[in-house]
Amino acid sequence: MSAARVSQGARRHVAVGALFLVAWQITALVDAPHRSGVVLGLYGFVLHTVAGKGYALVPSYFDRRLSHPGAPAMSLPLLSLGTVGLAVAPFDDVPSVVGIVGAVCWALGALVFVGAVGWTVRDNLTGRETGTGEVNVDRQWVDRAANAFVPVVLAYLVAGAYETVAVSAALPTLTGRGMAGASHLLAAGVGALLVFTVGFRLLPRFLVSSPPVMLVAVVLTAGAVGPALVAGNLWGGTWFRVGAVAESIAVGGFAVAYVVLFVRSERRRVGLYGPLVGVVMGVVGVALGAHFAFAGGSPGWSIAHYRLNLLGFLGLTIVGVAFQFYPPAVGTFPGANDRTALASMGCLAAGLGVEVYGSLAGVDVAMAIGRFLAVLGASLYAYLLLGLFRERYGE
Numbered sequence: 001m002s003a004a005r006v007s008q009g010a011r012r013h014v015a016v017g018a019l020f021l022v023a024w025q026i027t028a029l030v031d032a033p034h035r036s037g038v039v040l041g042l043y044g045f046v047l048h049t050v051a052g053k054g055y056a057l058v059p060s061y062f063d064r065r066l067s068h069p070g071a072p073a074m075s076l077p078l079l080s081l082g083t084v085g086l087a088v089a090p091f092d093d094v095p096s097v098v099g100i101v102g103a104v105c106w107a108l109g110a111l112v113f114v115g116a117v118g119w120t121v122r123d124n125l126t127g128r129e130t131g132t133g134e135v136n137v138d139r140q141w142v143d144r145a146a147n148a149f150v151p152v153v154l155a156y157l158v159a160g161a162y163e164t165v166a167v168s169a170a171l172p173t174l175t176g177r178g179m180a181g182a183s184h185l186l187a188a189g190v191g192a193l194l195v196f197t198v199g200f201r202l203l204p205r206f207l208v209s210s211p212p213v214m215l216v217a218v219v220l221t222a223g224a225v226g227p228a229l230v231a232g233n234l235w236g237g238t239w240f241r242v243g244a245v246a247e248s249i250a251v252g253g254f255a256v257a258y259v260v261l262f263v264r265s266e267r268r269r270v271g272l273y274g275p276l277v278g279v280v281m282g283v284v285g286v287a288l289g290a291h292f293a294f295a296g297g298s299p300g301w302s303i304a305h306y307r308l309n310l311l312g313f314l315g316l317t318i319v320g321v322a323f324q325f326y327p328p329a330v331g332t333f334p335g336a337n338d339r340t341a342l343a344s345m346g347c348l349a350a351g352l353g354v355e356v357y358g359s360l361a362g363v364d365v366a367m368a369i370g371r372f373l374a375v376l377g378a379s380l381y382a383y384l385l386l387g388l389f390r391e392r393y394g395e
Contacts (some may be wrong), residue, residue: 001324002069002209003065003069004066005069005070005072005073006055006056006066006069006072007056008072008077008301008350008393009052009055009069009071009072009073010052010053010056010072011053011389011393012052012055012057012072012076013048013049013050013051013052013055013072013075013076013079014048014049014052014322014326014385015385015389016044016048016076016080017044017046017048017049017052017318017387018045018046018049018085018378018381018382018385019382019386020040020041020044020045020048020246021041021044021045021315021378021381021382022313022379022382023040023044023054023375023392024041024044024045024228024377024378025374025375025378026039026375027040027087028307028374029371029372029374029375030370031370032091033090034090034142034208034296034303035089035090035093035179036087036088036090036091036289037078038179038183038306038310039086040083040087041189041310041311042183042186042191042310043079043082043083043086043087043164043186044080044083044087045315045318046065046187046191046310046315046318047079047110047186047190048076048079048080048083048243049318049322050190050191050194051072051075051079051109051110051113052347053198053321053325054113054117054194054353055071055072055113055116055117055176056087057198057202058117058120058150058198058292059094059120059121060131060196061127061130061131061132061143061146061147061150061201062120062121062124062127062129062130062131062147062150063124063129063131064120064121064124064129065120065150066117066120067119067120068115068116068119068124069118071112071113071116071373072114074109074112074356074358075110075112075113075116076109077108077109078105078106078108078109078112079105079106079109079110079292080106081105081106081337082100082103082105082106082108082109082111082229082364083102083105083106083109084102085098085099085101085102085103085105086099086102086106086164086168087102087192088102088128089102089168096154096168099168100165100169102168103111103165103168103169104165105165105174106164106188107161107162107164108166109162110157110158110160110161111158113157114154114157114158117154117258117268117380118151118154121151121181122228123132125151126144126147126148127143127144127146127147127148127150128144128147128172129142130144130161130216132357136205139204139209139210141213141306142143142200142201142204142211142213142216143201143212144246145200145217145220146196146198146200146201146216146220147197147201147341148194148220148370149193149197149220149223150194150197151382152189152193153189153190153193153194153197156185156186156189156190156193156384157189157190158187158361159174159185159189160185160186160190161176161253163175163181163182163185163216164179164182165377167181167182171305174232175231175232175234176232177232177234177235180234181231182231183253184227184230184231184234185227185228187245187309187310187314188223188227188230188231188363189228189231189271190356191226191314192223192227192247192250192251192309193220193223193224193227193316194314195221195254195313195314195317196219196223196250196254197220198314199254199258199275200216200219200220200257202321203258203261203275203321204261206267206271206272206324207261207262207264207265207267207272208265208266208267209255209260209265210211210261210291211257211258211260211261211266212256212260212262213255214257214303215253215254215257218250219249219250219253219254220250220251220259222247222249222250222253222348223246223250223251223254225243225246226243226244226246226247226249227243227247228243229242229243229246229336230243230244230246230247231243236385241293241294242383244286244289244292244293244294245290247289247290248286248287248289248290251279251285251286252283252284253312254279254282254287255279255280255282255283257306259274259276259279260278261346262276266379268317268322268344269327270323270327270338270341270345271320271323271324271327272320272324273315273320273323273342273345274316274318274320274321274323275317275321276320276347277312277316277345278312278314278315278316278320279313279314279317279348280284281311281312281316281349282308282309282312282314283353283364284308284312284356285290285304285305285308285309285312285313286309288301288304288305288308289305289309292305300359300360300362301359301360303352303359304355304356304359304360306319307352307355307356307359308356309350311348311374312349312352315348316345316348316349317346319348319381320345322381322385323341323384324344326385326388326389328340328341328388330388330392331384331387331388331391331392333387333389333391334385335380335383335387336384336388336391338385340380340383340384343377343380344377344378344380344381344384345377345381346377346380347373347374347376347377347380348374348377348378349377350373351369351370351371351373351374351375351376352370353370354366354367354369354370354373354376355367355369355370355371355374356370357370358370
C-alpha cells in the first residue's frame with residue numbers, strides 16, 4: 001500500500017510539472033517577465049518532476065524504501081503554491097509579501113523532499129548498497145559512483161531553497177548574486193547533477209548498454225564542483241571561468257556518454273530520442289555560457305543560454321525519460337501513440353532551435369515562431385501524460 005501511495009504522489013508531481021511546462025512556454029510567448037519564466041521552468045517544471053521521480057527512484061537505488069510514504073503528498077502543495085507565488089511576484093503591483101510567502105512555501109516543500117529522502121538513505125549515505133541485481137553486477141561500480149553524488153544534489157537543493165528565501169526576504173545570501181545565484185544552484189546543482197547521477201543508472205538499462213567508465217567519474221566530479229563555482233562567482237572572474245569550464249566538461253562528457261550508449265544500442269524507443277536531442281542542446285548551451293564567461297555577450301546570448309540549458313538539455317531529457325516511464329502507446333485515447341510523442345519532442349526541439357536563432361540574430365519573428373512551436377510541443381506532452389494518468393490510474 002505504501003509503494004502505491006509513493007507512486008501516486010510521484011505521478012502527481014510529474015503531472016503538475018507538465019502543466020508548469022505549458023505555462024512556462026506561454027509566458028515566453030507573451031513576453032512575460034523573464035524571472036516568471038525562469039520560476040515556471042525551473043521551480044515548476046524541472047524541480048516538480050525531479051522531486052516526483054526522486055521519490056520513486058532514489059530510495060530503490062540505495063536499496064531502501066521511502067521512509068515516509070506521505071511525503072510526496074506533503075511536498076506537492078507547498079512546491080506548487082510556492083512556484084505560483086514566485087512566478088507572479090515579478091509582475092507590477094504585486095506586493096512583495098507574495099514573493100516571500102511563495103519562496104517560503106517552495107523552500108518548505110523542498111525540505112520535505114530532502115528530509116524524506118535523506119532520512120531514507122541516512123544509513124547508506126555513500127550509496128554502497130545499490131540494489132543492483134545479479135544480472136547487472138557489472139554495473140555496480142557505476143551505480144555506486146552515481147549514488148555517492150546524490151547527497152551533493154540534496155545539499156544543493158537546501159542551498160538553493162535557502163538562497164531563494166534569502167533573496168526574496170532580503171536576508172544574508174550565500175552567493176550574493178540575487179535570484180540568478182539561486183537559479184544556478186538549483187538548475188546546475190540539482191537539475192543537471194541529478195540527471196547525471198540518475199541518468200548513469202537509468203539510461204544504460206533503457207539502452208541495454210554501458211557508458212565509458214572514465215567519463216562517469218569525470219562528469220560526476222565536474223558536475224558537482226561546477227555549480228558552486230558558477231553560482232558564487234557569476235558574471236566575471238577566474239573562478240567563474242573555472243566553473244564554466246567544469247560545467248562544460250560535465251555536460252559535454254555526459255553528451256558523449258549518452259551518444260555512445262545510443263549508438264551501441266539496438267533499441268530505438270521514442271523516449272530515448274529526447275535525451276539524445278537534449279544533450280546536443282546542452283552542449284550548445286554550455287558553449288554559450290563558456291563564451292559569455294570568457295568573452296562576454298549580448299542579452300540575446302544570455303537568453304539563448306538559459307533556454308538551451310533549461311528547455312533543451314533538462315527539458316527534452318525529462319520529457320524523453322517521462323515517455324519511457326509512461327509510454328503513450330499504452331493509452332487508448334485519441335492521439336495516444338508514439339507519433340504524437342515524437343511530435344511533442346520535435347516541436348520542442350525545433351521551436352527551441354528557431355527561437356535561439358532569433359535570439360542570437362535579433363530576429364523577433366523567429367523568436368515568436370519558435371516559442372509558438374514550443375507551446376505546441378509542451379501542450380502535446382501534457383496532453384499525453386495527463387491523458388495516460390487519467391486512463392490508467394483514474395487520476
